[in-house]
Amino acid sequence: MSKTINPVESVQKEIKFACEKLGLEDSFYELLKEPERVLIVQIPVKMDDGTIKTFTGYRAQHCTIMGPAKGGFRYHPDVCLDEVKGLSMWMTFKCAVVGIPYGGAKGGVCCNPADLSKGELERLTRGYLRAINTVVGPEKDIPAPDVNTNAQIMAWFMDEFSMLKGYNVPGVVTGKPISLGGSQGRxxxxxxxxxxxxxxxxxxxxxxxxxxxxxxxxxxxxxxxxxxxxxxxxxxxxxxxxxxxxxxxxxxxxxxxxxxxxxxxxxxxxxxxxxxxxxxxxxxxxxxxxxxxxxxxxxxxxxxxxxxxxxxxxxxxxxxxxxxxxxxxxxxxxxxxxxPIFPDILCNAGGVTASYFEWVQNLMSFYWTEEEVNSKLEPILINAFDDVYNMHKHNNVSLRQAAYLVAIKRIADNMKMRGRI
CATH class of the missing domain: 3.40.50.720 (NAD(P)-binding Rossmann-like Domain)
Structure with a gap:
């Protein structure tokens, strides 16, 4: 049986290596080793049989120096604090690798969605949004679909946030249905x-x-x-x-x-x-x-x-x-x-990059075709791959380490320019 891997400890080791390899002072590691904010909430849901059941939900925001936090939320029985913290950290570096102006976030609710009816799932989603609404929004944190969440759940999430605000806010979430401001190709x-x-x-x-x-x-x-x-x-x-x-x-x-x-x-x-x-x-x-x-x-x-x-x-x-x-x-x-392992924070960054495009379209209220989305997406991913591969070759490090070096150098440069260090 494989021993349980703590995702936070895994990412921290990569951050530590990258900071040392880049010759950064310890302060950079201190700022990146833990999320800036973690919210743990209890979500009461009225079940179809009239009883009330309470679910535990999370939202972690790792580093917002590059821009608003970005990351999905999932519904799964194994969702826990360390999982969402670790995933939020990965998201920070994924966004930095491709050079989009986001920090990392992640969220989730500990539940088995297969055991919930559609009505219960909707009430859970709306309850989750109400519980975390003070820390999300187009300028703060933009969630997206993840494990066991989809466009319909994003639509409920956006609708509940819009009702709280009193006006339509499509940019609070990405991965929405096209008719509600979702992006072609997302x-x-x-x-x-x-x-x-x-x-x-x-x-x-x-x-x-x-x-x-x-x-x-x-x-x-x-x-x-x-x-x-x-x-x-x-x-x-x-x-x-x-x-x-x-x-x-x-x-x-x-x-x-x-x-x-x-x-x-x-x-x-x-x-x-x-x-x-x-x-x-x-x-x-x-x-x-x-x-x-x-x-x-x-x-x-x-x-x-x-x-x-x-x-x-x-x-x-x-x-x-x-x-x-x-x-x-x-x-x-x-x-x-x-x-050779070509790492996740490079290879699966197409989703968050297209989410960024969706958010931009929501802010502009101007929408692109799938061909336009893909034509903008591919060169960003190619450039990111080249940056990581060149870092790998020039520094004689693994591809995973190279991806962290690229990401953390960009974040560190930003921190220095803004006077955070």
């Missing part, structure tokens, strides 16, 4: 961005993406669109690892490549891909140990790659689409195996 943006990272990684490693075999863990929003865009770029998606409430973890495998468009249609019709007919079902343990895989993309929850499965991995490169999918112990194991 839903697909993280997967689109991961695919840009895959293309750049293939170029860097002298690999031909059109001949690449890819295994992806997760077929939620990020994993599904990563699968789709990678396949459209000629890669073969030979395996997808997933979870189903009836059988737990499993993976689909087809050595000739899965038909991703058919997989989309199948999931839309059945709500799951567990019985998809054009693939063999294998265990998740076998998924991690697959032979002849060029690229492995973890696109589910944090700590998916750990000291137990890292020794089995035979992929040539790993591109992180989830937040924090690789534990520090697994990082060391994979480094010894010579498997």
């Amino acid at each position: 839903t697909q943006a993280t997967g689109f961005g991961v695919t840009v990272a895959v293309k750049k990684a293939c170029d860097a490693m002298n690999m031909d993406m059109t001949n690449a075999k890819i295994a992806i863990q997760g077929f939620g929003n990020v994993g599904s669109y990563t699968s789709l865009y990678c396949s459209k770029n000629g890669a073969k998606i030979v395996s997808i690892g997933e979870w189903d409430k009836t059988i737990g973890t499993y993976a689909l495998y087809n050595e000739n490549g899965l038909d991703i468009e058919k997989l989309f249609d199948y999931k839309a019709e059945n709500g799951t891909i567990v019985n998809f007919p054009d693939a063999k079902r294998i265990s998740l343990n076998d998924f991690w140990a697959l032979e002849n895989i060029d690229i492995l993309i973890p696109a589910a929850l944090e700590n998916a790659i750990n000291e137990n499965n890292a020794p089995k991995i035979k992929a040539k490169i790993i591109v992180e689409a989830a937040n924090g999918p690789t534990t520090p112990e697994a990082d060391k194991i994979l480094a010894k195996k010579g498997i």
